Structures are given as C-alpha cells and as structure tokens.
Amino acid sequence: MNIESVKAAYRRWARIYDVVFGPIFHPGRRHVVEALGAQPGERVLEVGVGTGLSLPLYPRGVKLTGIDISREMLDVAERRVERDGIGEDVEAIREMDAEAMDFPDDAFDRVVAMYVVSTVPDYHRLVREMRRVCKPGGDLYIVNHFQSENPVIGGIEGALAPIAKFVGFHPDFRMDHFLTETGLEAAEVRSVNLGGYWKVLHCPNPAD
Template identity: 45%
Template sequence: MAHIQSHRSTFYHRLVHCYEWFFAGFFRERIRSTIKSLDIAPGAKILEVGVGTGSSLPAYPPHADVTGIDLSEEMLNLARKKLEELGRTNINLQVGDALSLDFPDGTFDYVMAFHVVSVVPDHERLLREMVRVAKPDGTLIIINHFKSERPWISTPMTWLDPLTRHLGWRVTLRYDDVVCSQPLRVEDRYKTSPQSLFTVVKARKQAS
C-alpha cells in the first residue's frame, strides 16, 4: 500500500518509518514470493507502481530492467537505501503518479501493483494506465484485498470501511469492479493461504 496520491490521506506519508516497520513487513513475503514465482525472461521490462519503501526489490531478478515509481519522496529515499545495500544497477526508482504514468503506450512486459489498488482515489484510471503502458500480451500482477463474498467477513469490513477510508484505503472494493472493467485475460487468481485476506491476480493484456 504505497503512497500514491498527494491529495489522499497523508497517513502513510507522516508515518513512513512505521509503515516500513509494520505494513511493509506484513506484506513483504507475499510480494516477494509472487515475484519469484514468475518466469521473468532476461531483458524483461518491469514497472512497479507504488513501490513504496522497496520491500519488493530483492525479489526481482538481476537480468530484468525494473522501474519503480511512487509519489512519496520519503518512501523512495528508504527504497534507494535498500537498493544501495543490494548493489543492484538494474533497478531505477523515480517519483511518479500511478494515475498518470509518464511512459509511452506498450512499454513494459510486466506491470505490478502490490496493495495499491485500494489506496488510489480512482482504481479504474489506475488499471487503464497499467494496461496502457503494458506491451501487447503484457502481464499485469495485482495483489490486493477485495470484498469477500462471505457475509461473516464482508459485513465487518463494511462497518470498518468509513474508518479505513479516513486512513487512506478501502476494504469494500469488489474484484469484478477492478479486473473485469479492463481488457484483461485472467490467467491465475489465488490466495497465498486459505486464511489470507489478499488475492493475487495474474492477467494478460488483450489485443484491442
């Protein structure tokens, strides 16, 4: 859940070090295992939107060309420190807006969004931008919480939604409203454990 929009809640921006300790730690292994499960070819161009403090960076293969963007300079500074420790030269980090990506159409083989969809003010625009910059038949990887179809889970989440919106994210976003609104062919959709609240989605960009 990286800091994407400057006009949304400043919760993460103000607590960037707490974010690194708690939120990034909570999501880290799920993100890294998802990246490592991909058969990323040498020379593949990858974009991660909302890279945050860079928890994902060690999982990317050194033979790929990786770009990570985030609106928070403070988070990117922490990510750059990780990058220095890794000694990796194939990863570029820069300030960028996930809702207005500064890349040409069809640039990337992979476009990643880890725990980001729920924190942007316009998830449809985010997905459109991700699809736009993906190459024809490019792959989108999304990890996110989606509203459960089980009432005993969805009802408490609905009660919590006003609070979480105040803090900067939504817990009632429906899977169909995100993934099915775009020209995508879903290849895989799964949870990393039966108890997980988060869904991993792997989808291909369909020809227009």
C-alpha cells in the first residue's frame, strides 16, 4: 500500500471518521494517555493524529505535537483544538510523512502511534523514525489491530488483505512479525477496545 493509497483512503474517511471509529477506539486512546503518565512540560508526539480525537484526553500542560499524512483529517483536528480550547498545549498540528519526519533527533519525551503502524507503506521506516525523534530512555506506545491467533478469524483477516487499499490498513498484520522485524521489545502488551481486538504495546526507547 503506497502513500497515495493511504491518503485516498483517509480522504474518504475524514468526514465520518469520528462517528464511525470514535466510540470504538476510545478505550485504547484513553488507556494510552493514562499509561503514558506524561507530566506538564514534557513533549509528546502523536504520529497519525488524524482528527485529533485523543488530544483533549492529555493532561493540561503536556506539550503536544500531532502529525498526519491526511490534510483532510488534520483540518478536523485543527477545528477540535480551537473548539476545545487546548491551543496552549498543542504546539503543532502538521501534515507530514511519518516515515520521513523533519524533527531533530531526541526531540520528544514520548512518541505515540495509535492505529497507524498497519496503515503506512513501510512500518520499518516508521519505527526507525519514532525511535530517532524519541529521547533515549523515553517511551514508545503503539495501538493497533494485529492478526488474530484464532485460525478461523485469522484466516478471514488474511482473505481480506486484498482490500487493504480501500479500507486503509492491513487486516493480516501480525504482531510477532512486527516486533521481530523492527527490533522493538514490548515491556507490556494489553488488549483494548471492543472484545480486546486491538493491542497496546509499550516499548521503551533504549537509553544510550
């Protein structure tokens, strides 16, 4: 799935994303924000911020930056920031390719990617960039759907893989492959959302 396919998919979803996916994905967002334990003054980068549904959940005083490849989704996020009066905490909302960020090394205390890693063209590059811009000893949090270990459900997800370009993510995305190929080590894995169908991974960024 190339970047233009991703943009096209989220252009279709932008107007209805909050209605369709807001309630379903909310427990995962809330859990990540709480687990982060971010303190006032700390800088948090949210990769794939989308329509900004998670931004009002962060404690006041945490310095937030959100990036996304979809301009249409970011338009909604910018309106949310203004409507909810959290502009003092949101340092930037930027259109940016997460696989080639223009932030300096070690720019953020924590980096979050919610419902993103199975949507990008190359998740290896995404993870390298997340680790680069996160301070050594910081935290990476990833929320995503991973292919079920149940053979029946997993088989259905595998059969749905050809429609990835339309839905905007890979339904046959395996967690063990993801961790092995990216070199991430999950200190904690937790099931969230409807039926525990999504996972939250806490992966500390190794200190030098």
